Amino acid sequence: MFLRATVKFVVQDAIKNEARMGSSLLRLHFHDCVVNTIVKSAVQDEINKEARMGASLLRLHFHDCFVNGCDASVLLDDTASFIGEKGAAANLNSARGFEVIDQIKAELEKQCPGKVYCADILTLAARDSVFILGGPHWRVELGRKDARTASLDDANKDIPLSNWTLGQRAARFNALGLSTNELVALAGAHTMRQTKNSTSVKFDKNYYTNEAEQSEDRDNTQACPVMLINGKATKSIVNRYGDNPNAFSADFAAAMIKMSEIKPLTGRDGEIRQNCRRVNN
Template sequence: MQKMASPSSLSKAVLTLACVVLLIGGTSAQLSISYYAESCPKLFPTVKSIVQEAIAEEARMGASLLRLFFHDCFVNGCDRSNLLDDTPTFTGEKNAIPNKNSLRGFDVVDKIKSAMEEVCPGIVSCADLLAIISRDSVEILGGPGWDVKLGRRDATTTSQAAANNNLAPPTDNLNALISNFQNHGLCLKDLVAQYGAHTVGQARCINFRARIYNESNIDSSFAHVMQSNCPSVTGNGDNNTDGLDYQSATSFDNTYFLNLMKKRGLLHSDQQLFNGAGYTDSLVRTYAKSQDTFFKDFAAAMINMGDMKPLTGSNGEIRKNCRRVNNY
């Protein structure tokens, strides 16, 4: 990941322009919200019913399904390469450092894909399914909806190295976060709004131990509460989890930003969005004050991310099984 010398070297105008270039360039123009209107009219109700069922069984699953979408799009575009299993001759992304023992929800995607192969076989890509699943997950958890652009095809290749290099670790500082999003054609507003997805979901102790024991930019009472489930010694309780938004980790709302203003961000990278640098502090304040504004900007940011390097036309394939390429 390319590091930036200083956030002062970036202007909001440059970052905003990056979003405009993304939206008007590349193959994203071939995507359409009505892509399956005739070929698979049962698509949306079929997907949503299974997502609702999965979240009703385990509320955390909505955040996990949303995370699958993020972790795919930031690695060579939204092509569902992160759904592919390893084989004796194929190394996928599931065991990359940011994904191993972390990504989950693959069985739900499998169930949805199987259902789609019943109602419209060979029509809907795994790439499009995950885009719809992420939207439905947010809506079911109380967040905003948006029109999902469709027409993506599925990757036949993958890159564990790209997953290791392109997914921001929880230790990133603000410079690195801005650089990462800019390198993917996303703007400052996309960065802060998309990190608002951390209003749902869980993080493992191994990813926030250093913050709650060693950092000063943290509310002491909050740190003490988090320490009760995350021992200070590495190797003890590494996989214990706590909510990224400790107030409402299964409700999609704006309390994540309220927490940041109180120095109660669980991950180091979370709190970097409100650290006195100025670039992101004002957006955090805006979203903390207005949930409607956060919801609007989050929906726009998800559409922007969904436009990242989609495979369209004759590129890629429509996988019959999301875990493997068709010729396996």
């Protein structure tokens, strides 16, 4: 038992160290073109057409980073050599925004051909979606290369599902170097969802205030919002964010930066895809 626990912690430490080494190679001004301006303008246009697209782009970034790091593998279509992640349980019939990334990539190929990674586009699009909908802004370091493969099995195994317990979620976050506090902060991204009784979409603290108010009326502890307010390690964090929107915004931004730097492909690994849906020939 002791040996098994020791091996577990050694593996987790190795994963965290690998993530730190990769993130140290990212740079704020990696590209010598106006990539930030082009991405933000495109995201703004799409959100003006459909506000909930912001949440979709953010979710796409989450699901990308949780499967073998932030490498744009979620964008790849199936090929003869691998089955991609779009058909995973957490993505099938729900993941969207692929066409938006395609449009941004096409424009960047006109302005800066062969220079901008799809993984960086996805990271910037998520950040800009949050900011445009009223959330915090944070600096994004760039240089995440694009993966040459994807894995349906890994996506099914590694992306949290709605029926996961709080313990399962915390374990998955911890394996990626993310704390329980960061789990709660990142869960606040659900505030951007368009509710059934509202036509507006915005980023605010209501996710936490609503969960605190509804927790006594709902007994489905498998639902992520309810499990957070009922969790011993998370209840105080939910209440703090509900009372202090500035603390939530600051922690959310910090957690997004950390998540976006999970195991990026740098150096000789990966490539700059010409088309985000397929690897280069």
